[in-house]
Amino acid sequence: MNQYNSIEEKLNQDFSLLKSKKNKLSNIRFSLFFVSLILFLIYVTTSNNLFLGLAIILFVIFLFFVVKASKVSTQLTYITQALEIIREIKSITKVDSFPEDNADFNNVYNKDLDILEGNSIFNRLNKTQTRIGSLQLKHFLSNLVLNEEEILERQKAFSEIGKKHEWIVKFLTFTKRLNMNQASVFIFENRVFHQQNVKYIPIVISVINVLTFIHLAIIGFPKEIVFYWILGAVAISFVINLIYKNKLRKVAAYTNLKADELVNLHEVFSHIEQENFEEKINKEAQHIFQKPQSSSALIKVISASKETLDASNFPLVGFILNTFFLWRLYYSIQFENDIQKTVTYIKPWLDELAKIEAFVSFAIFNDLHQNFTFPTIVNQPNQLEISNAFHPLLDENIAVKNSFETNRLNNIAIITGANMAGKSTFLRTVGCNLVLAMNGAKVSAEKMIFCPMDLFTSIRTVDNLSSGDSYFKNEINKLKILIDRLENNQPQFIILDEILKGTNSEDKLIGSQKFLEKLIKFPTHLTGFIATHDLELTKMEEDFPEHIINYSFELKNENNNYYSDYKLRKGTTKMMNAIFLMKQFKIID
Numbered sequence: 001m002n003q004y005n006s007i008e009e010k011l012n013q014d015f016s017l018l019k020s021k022k023n024k025l026s027n028i029r030f031s032l033f034f035v036s037l038i039l040f041l042i043y044v045t046t047s048n049n050l051f052l053g054l055a056i057i058l059f060v061i062f063l064f065f066v067v068k069a070s071k072v073s074t075q076l077t078y079i080t081q082a083l084e085i086i087r088e089i090k091s092i093t094k095v096d097s098f099p100e101d102n103a104d105f106n107n108v109y110n111k112d113l114d115i116l117e118g119n120s121i122f123n124r125l126n127k128t129q130t131r132i133g134s135l136q137l138k139h140f141l142s143n144l145v146l147n148e149e150e151i152l153e154r155q156k157a158f159s160e161i162g163k164k165h166e167w168i169v170k171f172l173t174f175t176k177r178l179n180m181n182q183a184s185v186f187i188f189e190n191r192v193f194h195q196q197n198v199k200y201i202p203i204v205i206s207v208i209n210v211l212t213f214i215h216l217a218i219i220g221f222p223k224e225i226v227f228y229w230i231l232g233a234v235a236i237s238f239v240i241n242l243i244y245k246n247k248l249r250k251v252a253a254y255t256n257l258k259a260d261e262l263v264n265l266h267e268v269f270s271h272i273e274q275e276n277f278e279e280k281i282n283k284e285a286q287h288i289f290q291k292p293q294s295s296s297a298l299i300k301v302i303s304a305s306k307e308t309l310d311a312s313n314f315p316l317v318g319f320i321l322n323t324f325f326l327w328r329l330y331y332s333i334q335f336e337n338d339i340q341k342t343v344t345y346i347k348p349w350l351d352e353l354a355k356i357e358a359f360v361s362f363a364i365f366n367d368l369h370q371n372f373t374f375p376t377i378v379n380q381p382n383q384l385e386i387s388n389a390f391h392p393l394l395d396e397n398i399a400v401k402n403s404f405e406t407n408r409l410n411n412i413a414i415i416t417g418a419n420m421a422g423k424s425t426f427l428r429t430v431g432c433n434l435v436l437a438m439n440g441a442k443v444s445a446e447k448m449i450f451c452p453m454d455l456f457t458s459i460r461t462v463d464n465l466s467s468g469d470s471y472f473k474n475e476i477n478k479l480k481i482l483i484d485r486l487e488n489n490q491p492q493f494i495i496l497d498e499i500l501k502g503t504n505s506e507d508k509l510i511g512s513q514k515f516l517e518k519l520i521k522f523p524t525h526l527t528g529f530i531a532t533h534d535l536e537l538t539k540m541e542e543d544f545p546e547h548i549i550n551y552s553f554e555l556k557n558e559n560n561n562y563y564s565d566y567k568l569r570k571g572t573t574k575m576m577n578a579i580f581l582m583k584q585f586k587i588i589d
Contacts, residue, residue: 108455133354156280178264192251269349431493
């Protein structure tokens with residue numbers, strides 16, 4: 001955080017200096033313009049060429065200061081945006097700008113663990129500035145990495161990026177300037193001008209008109225001939241533009257971006273290309289922008305081509321260019337040719353840009369949470385150890401930390417405890433840290449050792465009125481997903497909260513017992529956490545001591561006031577608080 005504070009301080013100093021410089025330039029510009037205007041008026045009244053010359057010189061100097069002031073304004077705009085980025089980086093959470101995209105990431109754990117919605121892991125991580133970056137970050141969080149090498153490579157990549165504080169600020173500022181909310185830059189289908197010979201039409205017309213102009217200049221521009229020349233040129237250009245009207249419109253629709261937005265795209269691509277990355281994943285992403293051709297160079301060509309094409313839209317100048325040179329037709333073909341050279345690279349570039357945005361979000365998260373740690377990865381699917389862990393969305397200074405360790409085959413921890421004692425928070429602590437760990441991010445624990453496996457949760461099952469499925473039916477459907485995974489030999493971390501609570505107590509107990517028996521007998525590796533209020537279920541520890549172990553969150557009673565210290569202990573809870581709470585809130589007497 002100190003590094004970002006230093007950058008912010010430096011930017012504020014630069015802003016003050018540039019603001020002062022801009023004010024001085026404004027005063028100079030005004031003075032130059034005012035004096036040149038006075039000199040020109042004197043020339044008009046006196047016809048003295050000296051005053052005209054002085055007026056022209058001062059006006060040229062005025063234009064020089066206009067350009068200089070424009071550059072200062074551009075710098076001020078950048079600094080303003082960079083300061084906004086730093087405030088974003090330092091903020092705890094960022095509101096999701098594209099919540100409508102969450103429906104595309106409907107897996108088994110996102111809603112249970114608050115990965116994308118509400119006070120979510122995504123909002124805590126997210127520093128992306130574009131929609132494609134936001135989509136990529138959501139994709140990463142919703143699709144865990146199970147390959148040890150890839151997780152370790154990500155850890156290294158995030159650490160390298162996290163140290164590049166100034167580069168991060170510039171990168172996020174440049175992506176913010178893109179203002180790119182669509183998933184693609186270019187709308188491209190098929191080539192419009194299939195016959196390249198068409199481009200010779202504007203060349204021929206231009207040559208004829210230039211030669212005609214030279215001839216007219218030699219003979220003194222006779223008015224009648226000039227009139228018919230202009231009339232003929234207008235008529236010919238009108239007919240040709242009419243013939244190619246639809247094609248010209250299609251070319252104009254190729255891009256959703258204006259010329260200045262293409263400049264911004266060049267800016268961010270160039271920023272990526274020029275950085276010195278050492279870690280494998282970062283270098284691979286950068287390589288996409290550099291080979292086989294430089295992304296920034298190709299975008300610059302398109303930008304220049306589009307700026308030239310846009311000249312045909314200027315009043316008067318556009319009329320002259322389109323009438324005598326068929327400017328729009330010629331540069332539409334040229335623009336399409338430039339797009340053709342680039343279009344095959346656009347998707348890979350944008351994919352990598354989105355990936356780097358997501359990587360920057362993880363890097364900032366890791367950098368800002370200095371007390372979080374990188375987990376250690378092992379090859380033993382039965383081993384899981386978390387020490388002094390807490391939920392990553394909680395304030396570390398007030399969060400109660402818990403530890404858990406197992407190396408048993410198909411171990412299932414049955415967790416009991418009173419209402420609001422800490423069971424669900426602990427389940428989400430384990431689940432969220434597994435999601436972070438299998439993305440290459442740091443975890444909110446003093447130490448974590450795990451073997452990457454898929455994650456299954458069932459915490460917030462609800463009924464579905466639209467499909468007519470009851471709560472119990474939806475719960476059964478979800479548990480069937482788990483069984484299918486295990487039957488397909490997919491190792492699992494399993495997190496369940498009060499399973500089969502949609503049926504009667506007797507069926508619930510018998511069904512839960514048989515379900516747990518089935519789990520521990522699977523040949524597929526698994527580690528499970530099951531929270532329950534059903535104390536009878538904890539007796540399974542006696543029958544399956546090699547697989548099942550009881551944990552609890554216990555209540556304390558002081559002066560008939562029940563409270564939890566939120567600490568996980570071995571054993572079964574001895575105290576429940578439902579009746580007490582109902583009396584406390586005067587629901588019952």
